[in-house]
Amino acid sequence: MADHAQSAPGAGGTRRDFLYLMSASAAAFGTAAVVWPFISSMNPSGDVLALSSIEVDISGVQVGQAITVKWRGKPVFIRHRTPEEIAAAKKDDPQVDPANPKVIVANPAGLRDPQTDASRVQKPEWLILVGVCTHLGCVPLGQKASDPRGEYGGWYCPCHGSQYDTSGRIRKGPAPLDLEVPLYAFETDTTVKIG
Amino acid sequence: MTAVFKNPVIRWIDHRLPVFSYLQHEANDYPTPKNLSYWWNFGSIAGFMLMVMIATGIFLAMQYTPHVDHAFNSVERIMRDVNYGWMLRYLHMNGASMFFIAVYIHIFRGIYYGSFKAPRELLWIIGVLILLLMMATAFMGYVLPWGQMSFWGATVITNLFSAIPVVGDSIVTLLWGGFAVDNPTLNRFFSLHYLLPFVILGVVVVHVLALHRFGSNNPTGIDMKGPQDSIPFHPYYTVKDMYGLGVFMLFYAFWVFFAPVALGDPDNFIPANPLSTPEHIVPEWYFLPFYAILRSIPDKLTGVLAMGASIAVLFILPWLDRSPVRSGAYRPAFKRFFWTLVFVCAILMFAGKYAPANYWLPFELTIVPPEYMAAQAHLESVDALWPISFAGGHFGIQIITLGQIATVYYFAFFLVILPLLSIFERTLPLPLSISKAVLESHGGGAQSSSAAAKEKA
Numbered sequence: 001m002a003d004h005a006q007s008a009p010g011a012g013g014t015r016r017d018f019l020y021l022m023s024a025s026a027a028a029f030g031t032a033a034v035v036w037p038f039i040s041s042m043n044p045s046g047d048v049l050a051l052s053s054i055e056v057d058i059s060g061v062q063v064g065q066a067i068t069v070k071w072r073g074k075p076v077f078i079r080h081r082t083p084e085e086i087a088a089a090k091k092d093d094p095q096v097d098p099a100n101p102k103v104i105v106a107n108p109a110g111l112r113d114p115q116t117d118a119s120r121v122q123k124p125e126w127l128i129l130v131g132v133c134t135h136l137g138c139v140p141l142g143q144k145a146s147d148p149r150g151e152y153g154g155w156y157c158p159c160h161g162s163q164y165d166t167s168g169r170i171r172k173g174p175a176p177l178d179l180e181v182p183l184y185a186f187e188t189d190t191t192v193k194i195g
Numbered sequence: 196m197t198a199v200f201k202n203p204v205i206r207w208i209d210h211r212l213p214v215f216s217y218l219q220h221e222a223n224d225y226p227t228p229k230n231l232s233y234w235w236n237f238g239s240i241a242g243f244m245l246m247v248m249i250a251t252g253i254f255l256a257m258q259y260t261p262h263v264d265h266a267f268n269s270v271e272r273i274m275r276d277v278n279y280g281w282m283l284r285y286l287h288m289n290g291a292s293m294f295f296i297a298v299y300i301h302i303f304r305g306i307y308y309g310s311f312k313a314p315r316e317l318l319w320i321i322g323v324l325i326l327l328l329m330m331a332t333a334f335m336g337y338v339l340p341w342g343q344m345s346f347w348g349a350t351v352i353t354n355l356f357s358a359i360p361v362v363g364d365s366i367v368t369l370l371w372g373g374f375a376v377d378n379p380t381l382n383r384f385f386s387l388h389y390l391l392p393f394v395i396l397g398v399v400v401v402h403v404l405a406l407h408r409f410g411s412n413n414p415t416g417i418d419m420k421g422p423q424d425s426i427p428f429h430p431y432y433t434v435k436d437m438y439g440l441g442v443f444m445l446f447y448a449f450w451v452f453f454a455p456v457a458l459g460d461p462d463n464f465i466p467a468n469p470l471s472t473p474e475h476i477v478p479e480w481y482f483l484p485f486y487a488i489l490r491s492i493p494d495k496l497t498g499v500l501a502m503g504a505s506i507a508v509l510f511i512l513p514w515l516d517r518s519p520v521r522s523g524a525y526r527p528a529f530k531r532f533f534w535t536l537v538f539v540c541a542i543l544m545f546a547g548k549y550a551p552a553n554y555w556l557p558f559e560l561t562i563v564p565p566e567y568m569a570a571q572a573h574l575e576s577v578d579a580l581w582p583i584s585f586a587g588g589h590f591g592i593q594i595i596t597l598g599q600i601a602t603v604y605y606f607a608f609f610l611v612i613l614p615l616l617s618i619f620e621r622t623l624p625l626p627l628s629i630s631k632a633v634l635e636s637h638g639g640g641a642q643s644s645s646a647a648a649k650e651k652a
């Protein structure tokens with residue numbers, strides 16, 4: 001250290017440069033260590049995270065009906081699809097490589113975010129989606145029989161007119177992506193655990 | 196006067212809005228007496244604590260719910276569930292204590308070295324105003340967690356105003372927004388608790404402006420007489436302040452991480468219950484001396500007035516202590532009375548902590564109830580006891596009497612001793628200049644050489 005400190009400027013800096021560097025880095029690390037807990041306190045807290053999964057009884061939902069449940073503060077759509085709706089969804093499916101269903105080989109319906117209906121459901125009659133428009137976050141209409149459902153019979157977002165089909169895929173309007181499928185599992189035939 | 200900056204952007208801005216010149220002038224070049232001791236660190240430490248309180252407070256407020264049904268639980272949620280919530284809360288809770296420690300030391304420093312004397316009277320008065328605002332802020336903050344002490348502390352303190360003749364009760368109703376401390380009270384206290392720290396911040400800015408008019412006082416109490424007496428604030432005092440702050444932060448961290456609830460009252464971990472008062476109501480330690488003064492006077496209105504007067508005397512201190520010598524270092528008699536005052540404030544704090552009827556046995560280091568003393572003296576009833584008693588060889592002073600003696604000294608110091616000392620005290624010769632004083636104390640030179648004329652401010 002001693003000869004480093006004695007050396008002339010240009011030959012690796014002076015003792016003072018070294019001290020400046022050390023104090024500045026200590027101050028920077030110290031500040032970061034203090035700022036971190038403050039920022040972190042704004043993230044979801046333990047009690048919020050503890051509420052992050054729910055169980056839903058779906059025994060009362062008749063074919064053609066839909067219910068909305070709240071999960072993590074957001075609506076989740078659970079729709080008991082009719083055979084016609086399932087057929088309509090399958091009709092517009094993109095073609096995938098049979099060896100690897102993730103690879104799309106053709107997209108005749110011109111989907112913006114091409115996914116097969118099969119990849120979006122666990123049981124074809126139950127379509128489970130996060131009911132948040134992928135444009136700017138409104139809740140699309142279509143859960144009630146009286147709601148407008150758009151040209152594709154799925155959902156219609158009242159905010160800026162995005163239209164989703166019976167698989168929750170985006171078909172028209174400004175939204176870029178299909179409605180998100182949350183993590184879920186059928187615990188029994190009539191209860192589903194979301195999250 | 197504008198400084199010259201190398202950076203063209205800074206130069207451009209500074210030409211139009213001379214903030215950088217101002218900072219350069221007030222924080223960099225700012226000539227400061229070269230003999231400031233560590234007692235001068237506590238102003239910047241107090242400023243730092245204000246920043247800490249605002250920062251932790253804003254983040255706590257993001258998680259806190261000001262409602263009687265939810266406040267207590269929301270604070271418990273902060274402690275258990277919010278990421279680092281325990282740390283934010285303990286920093287805030289103990290930060291209030293640290294803030295008061297820094298400010299109290301800062302005030303005693305000012306009294307000892309005569310920093311309140313001309314031309315710094317306004318600076319001093321603004322400082323006392325900051326103390327009052329801090330007390331209001333801390334009081335209202337303490338109500339927010341809505342524990343037993345929060346609730347009953349709020350009840351007792353707001354009821355002080357009922358001592359005011361005629362309008363007292365209406366004022367209390369107004370403060371409460373109801374007929375007891377309740378949800379409206381909690382809501383307004385939260386609003387004001389958020390507001391007042393920013394008012395304090397504004398007053399602190401004025402305090403510093405007033406300070407920079409004449410600069411810091413110093414341990415000799417004599418004015419700077421030329422460049423040989425001063426050094427630039429930066430880097431000399433920025434470094435000294437940072438060092439002192441580092442030591443203070445270690446002290447602060449000790450409480451936060453190793454004894455986070457030691458300074459608080461366990462009763463505040465019980466949710467507020469408007470139907471049952473805890474056995475013994477005590478304020479936080481920093482209010483104890485004032486609480487002791489309040490209790491030492493058995494009459495309600497007079498007690499409240501005395502408590503108010505204990506701070507009011509600080510406002511008029513510059514006109515009570517007229518001694519032309521600022522620094523206590525050159526005032527042998529003052530010095531003794533000053534340290535007695537410090538001791539008396541400690542006694543007041545002690546007296547504020549315990550139930551007034553109890554007896555303190557100083558030689559046995561215990562506190563006993565009056566019944567115990569009566570039994571020792573073979574007395575039928577406690578009414579026959581004297582406030583100072585030698586019951587059965589036990590020497591005891593009743594807490595209230597202790598508080599009364601201390602209260603008398605407290606006021607006598609300001610209202611009698613200081614004015615008399617200003618006239619009768621024989622002060623020591625002052626050094627010729629700060630520079631001389633520094634050289635003499637470090638060079639081992641001759642004793643204070645001059646019998647210089649008393650510094651006339």
Ligand code: HEM
Pocket residue numbers: 245248249250251252253254255256259270284287288291294329332333334335336337338339340388389391392393395459
């Ligand atoms: C002058 C500066 C301040 C002082 C002296 C002060 C004092 C206090 C005190 C003594 C408590 C009670 C602590 C407890 O026992 O839990 C408290 C609580 C609280 N303060 Fe402050 N405070 C200050 C600034 C602020 C600011 C600026 C905010 C918000 C912007 C704030 C927000 C809160 C909140 C939300 C609580 C309730 C949570 C808790 O009890 O920990 N404080 N404050």
Ligand code: FES
Pocket residue numbers: 133134135136137138157158159160161162173174175
């Ligand atoms: S938010 Fe749904 S279309 Fe804009």
